[in-house]
Amino acid sequence: MASRAKATILDIAREAGVSKSTVSLVLQGSRLIRPETALKVRKAIEDVGYVYNRGAANLRKAHSNVIGMVINDLTNPFFAEMAVGMERVFQSAGIVPFIANTAESPVRQEEVLKSLMEQGVAGLVVSPARGTTPGAFRRLETAGVPVVFVMRRLPESRIPVITPDNHRGAYLATAHLIGKGHRRLAFFGGSSDLVVYHERLGGFRAACEAFGIAPADRLVFEGETSRKGGIACLETALAMAAPPTAALCFNDAVAFGVLLALRKRGLEPGADFAVVGFDDVAEAEHYMPALTSVAVNTAGLGERAAHVVLKMIQSRTTRAEDHIGAVNLVVRESCGPDRKEHGCAGMGDAA
Amino acid sequence: MASRAKATILDIAREAGVSKSTVSLVLQGSRLIRPETALKVRKAIEDVGYVYNRGAANLRKAHSNVIGMVINDLTNPFFAEMAVGMERVFQSAGIVPFIANTAESPVRQEEVLKSLMEQGVAGLVVSPARGTTPGAFRRLETAGVPVVFVMRRLPESRIPVITPDNHRGAYLATAHLIGKGHRRLAFFGGSSDLVVYHERLGGFRAACEAFGIAPADRLVFEGETSRKGGIACLETALAMAAPPTAALCFNDAVAFGVLLALRKRGLEPGADFAVVGFDDVAEAEHYMPALTSVAVNTAGLGERAAHVVLKMIQSRTTRAEDHIGAVNLVVRESCGPDRKEHGCAGMGDAA
DNA sequence: TTGATTTATTGGAACGTTCCATTTAATAGG
DNA sequence: CCTATTAAATGGAACGTTCCAATAAATCAA
Incomplete structure (x- = not known):
């Protein structure tokens, strides 16, 4: 003592x-x-x-070596994985980053950002909370603190962004579904206040168009980006007169929900209804059935973001190029075998 | 700019x-x-x-209002959940805690702790990394920084601990299994360098003893505390001449692995082999089959820990009482119906 | 009026570092 | 031997706050 x-x-x-x-x-x-x-x-x-006493030192140096990672939802394994990727990079640069969670709340985010600034952060990697207002980062900008966004972007912002190629990913997944013989497709989950949503939905639409799916045959169901959201989407979709036979889900969590709901209804995922996820979280591989999903190289994007912010700090700039990461579809079991003229057994299939 | x-x-x-x-x-x-x-x-x-400029202020005040949460594995939903519980408390106390991940590495933990001290933390909640040496927290202690451990304890340490009642939880779960008619039981996963492991295993043994299970009929399989570990445990268990018919798993991740492995082998979880998890993570409820697990009130323990450290900071002490949180078994589907003389077919629900 | 009391405001000395400009010691060049 | 040069160590002035003690202004009791 x-x-x-x-x-x-x-x-x-x-x-x-x-x-x-x-x-x-x-x-x-x-x-x-x-x-x-x-x-x-x-x-x-x-x-x-x-x-x-680093505080005293910084007072003199004005060069704080503190880096912050502001994450919108740490309980989401996807973001946790990304955070760990970033951490790896910072660690090997001899820096201990501080992680802060905003729990998807812009208000909380404001507090976190303020606190970080007061602490004198040298740079920030941020996955912004849903509903972040355009002005939320102005203080940071005028203070000249390097910031990079990862995974999510803000509608109108000059802050560099590291994201996966959402459009392409959705396109690939949708094309896969169509290739399997599906003609009536749904897009499940997500809400339109996220730029990512529009990007993924855009890819879905583009693929439908390219392969001649009639506008009336592509259904969009907004919903929570969680298991629960997936369950809800499936319920309302199957309640339709002419339900879809396959869905691209906004993310894997939604897809897991759909898989669950299918099972509950006695339907066989894959055979009776094809499901593709997005993000390819670690769990996708181990699910039952294993989930076909768009792999975005989560940890890799985190690493990239960390590198970019490091570089920005070093070169004392607040600008950097955006980076769109490559994606690829990893095919597992959740879309079943190719679909013949008329769906196999199970229940109500395409009209 | x-x-x-x-x-x-x-x-x-x-x-x-x-x-x-x-x-x-x-x-x-x-x-x-x-x-x-x-x-x-x-x-x-x-x-x-x-x-x-909080650094400048702290220089004068020596009263930093920074609190750190040091987590052994942020990608583990269990710990993430706990972290979020803590955060809630700190937030409503007007404090933005900094989270740091040690990725289960004592070396990394050392770095993190050092960095936090240099930053002048007012207090710390720590879920120590596996293999933490007894001396790892001496610096903190001599500096008089309040620290509380959560979920895990160190063999010989005066630092207050907030944990669930592991012994009781394991006892309850084991009793449940025995009540279902199982007479040859296994304990799956975990490694003996964790105090928690001994606590849970102790509860398992105590229950076996209390209900007259012969020592030869309780099997212990150490293994990774992950899905993979669970899979491995099941494989080696079933390869035995007289395999067990039920297992208490060190945690839910292991249990999920076991469930998966059972399915892969064409066995029906519950009916053919009963599985109980530990921790009751959010996913347990949504698994297929839903996992019977020992609920430890993860977030609640996090909140408790946060409260304790706050109180310690306020009263300028480095000591506090340990807290053993209540647990309860939540019965779902993974143990199937009661077991008759000889395992029955089908997979009906609990009797 | 005078002094005492209260209310608002202010100067200045810390706090623990860094880093520039010096000083001191040692070495080399002639 | 003296003077340059280099190497090693040092004093002191910042850095941006807080907070004590002091002041100034306003109010009150006589």
């Missing part, structure tokens, strides 16, 4: 019989100090139990 | 025509300042785009 007044650089100086400047230099690993002196100082540091 | 030298309290003072002390008081919401003066100052703050 005890621990009287915290030891400072001066205490070490006294202990080691040198000046505070010398101690400071040792702390910074300067080559100006004679090795044996450095050793003496380091010993004193150890003896006294000194802990470096 | 631009943003010449950062604005300080003095710039605002000049702008508002008052002294820096006045500005400082306004920032702290002091009632000593005339409301109209305060207003004038606040306007200047807004105009200049000032951001508070």
Whole structure:
């Protein structure tokens, strides 16, 4: 317990019989100090139990080496995975990033951003909360703090963005479904306040158009981006007079919900109704049936984002190029075998 | 861009025509300042785009209001959930906690702890990495920083701990299995370098003993605490001459693995082999079949931990009582119906 | 009026670093 | 030997806050 007044650089100086400047230099690993002196100082540091006061240092340096990762939803394995990718990069750069969760709340995000600024962050990687207002990052911008967005973008913003190629991914997935013989397709989940949503939906539409699916045969169901949302989408879709036979889901969580709901109804995912997810989270591979999904290289995008912000900090700029990451469809079991003229057994299939 | 030298309290003072002390008081919401003066100052703050420099403030106050949450594995939904519980509490206390991930590496943890100390944290909630050495937290202790452990404890440490009642949970689960008619039981997954492991295994053994299961009929399989670990455990268990008919799993991830492996082998979880998980993560309810698991009130424990550390900070102590959280078994489908003399077919629900 | 009290405001000395400009010691060149 | 040069160590002035003690202005008691 005890621990009287915290030891400072001066205490070490006294202990080691040198000046505070010398101690400071040792702390910074300067080559100006004679090795044996450095050793003496380091010993004193150890003896006294000194802990470096970064706040004081930053006061002088204005160069804080703190990097923040602001994540919209840490309980979502997808974002957690991305966060871990970033962390890897920061770690190997010798930086301990601070992670903050906004729980998808713009208000909370505001608080977090404020706190981070007060702490003097050197840079930020942000996956913005849904409903973030365009002005939310102005303070950061005027303060000249490098920021990069990852996974999500804001409608009108000059902040660089690292995202997967959502349009292409959705296109590929949709094409796959059509190739399997489906002619009446749905897009499940997601809400239109996310730019990503429009990108993915755009890819879906483009593919439908390219392969001659009539506008009346492509159904869009907005919904929560969660299992629950997926369940709801499937329910309302199957309640239609002429239900779809396949769905591209906004993300894997929605797809899992759909798979679940199918089972509950006694339908066989894949055979009776084809499902494709998006993001290819770790769980997709282990699901029952294994989920066909668009892999976006989650951790890789995180790493990329981290690299970009590092580079920005280093070159003292607040601008950088956007990066659109490659995607690919990984085909598993959730779309079943190819579909013949008329659906196989099971229940109500295409008209 | 631009943003010449950062604005300080003095710039605002000049702008508002008052002294820096006045500005400082306004920032702290002091009632000593005339409301109209305060207003004038606040306007200047807004105009200049000032951001508070907490580092400078802390230098003077030595009272940092930064709290850290050190998590062993953020990609594990269980810990993520716990983290979110803590966050909730800190948020309503007006504090933005910083989360750091150690990825189950003691080395990484060391770095994180060091960084946090340098940042001048006021307190810490830690779920220690596996293999943490007893001395890892000595620096924190001698510095007098309040620390509380959550979910995991260290073999010999005076740091307060918030955990679920692992022994009781395992006991309940095992009793349930025995009540279902199982007489040859296994404990799957986990490794003995975790105190939790011994607690849970202890509960398992105690129940076996209490209900007269012969020592030869309780099998222990160490293994990774992941899906993969669960799969492996089941494989080796079923390869035995007299395999068990039910298993208590170290945690839900292991249980999911077991469920998966059963399916792969064409066995029906519940009917052919009963499975109980531990932790009751959100996914347990939605699995196929829904997993019977020991609910530990994850988020609640997180909240509790946060409260404790807050109290410790406030009362300037480094000691607090341990807290053992209540647990309860939530019965779903993964143990099937009661077991007759010889396992029955079908997969009806619990009797 | 005078002094005492209250209310608002302010200067200045910390806080623990960094880093520039110096000083001191050691080495080399002649 | 003296003077340059290099190497090693040092003092002191920042950095942007807080907070104590002091002041100034306003109110009150006589």
